[in-house]
Amino acid sequence: MCKSTRALECELNQKTLKSWPSSERPREKLLALGSASLSDAELLAIFLRTGVKGCNVVDLSRNLLLNFGSLANVFRANQQEFCLQHGLGSAKYVQLQACLEMSKRYLSEQLIQQGYALTSSQATRDYLISELRQETREVFAVLFLDNQHQVLKFERLFFGTLNAAAVYPRIVVEQALKHHAAAVILAHNHPSGVAEASIADKQITQKLEQALQLIDVRVLDHMIIAGHQCYSFAEHGEIV
Secondary structure (H helix, E strand, C coil), rough: CCCCHHHHHHHHCCCCCCCHHHHHHHHHHHHHHHHHHHCCCHHHHHHHHHECCCCCCCHHHHHHHHHHHHHHHHHHHHHHHHCCCCCCCCCHHHHHHHHHHHHHHHHHHHHHHCCCEEEHHHHHHHHHHHHHHHCCCEEEEEEEECCCCHHHHEEEEECCCCCCCCHHHHHHHHCCCCCCCCCCEEEEECCCCCCCCCCHHHHHHHHHHHHHHHHCCEEEEEEEEECEEEEEEECCCCCC
């Protein structure tokens, strides 16, 4: 049985989704207005497809978002946490993980493929967010590019605690030479959820710029990922 206040409310609401006006049903609304018009609960409802006894799928989705706190937390939940929720189980968990992986691979194909010229900062942001936002520890990664700004490789190079990662310029230089890179985009995540550059972040950026200049490799940007947010050094005028 639904135990939260939201769940108790949806038990009282016996109207099925089919009885709703078509403009209010998630699937019909998506087809008519596009996916961006849907709320988190409506998007989750399309994924879940069906509700449970006494609780239609939209109310079930609202209840799940209330319990988890956000859509991101639903995605971040491990199998045990996910399956403990009313109306969910292993099959839904597997489906969700498959959806998440397909999304990441779609963004990867948009960006990380031989011969693709990096011309969209938004595509870069979307890709880096998809790769780093769910990391629970700090990860430092690099996008290696050729002289046409075509993507050569994306690599996670350093892993740290929740607060810091030890980044060694020598290793970044070695990998840039290995991939014959002409430019790089640096990236790391802030598990704290704060998309701001710390003094340490600025210092390591300067060190990497100086080290890579010695082999004629340009640092185009350093992006800090915090959840769905992204801080760009280039946009803040902090890349020389």
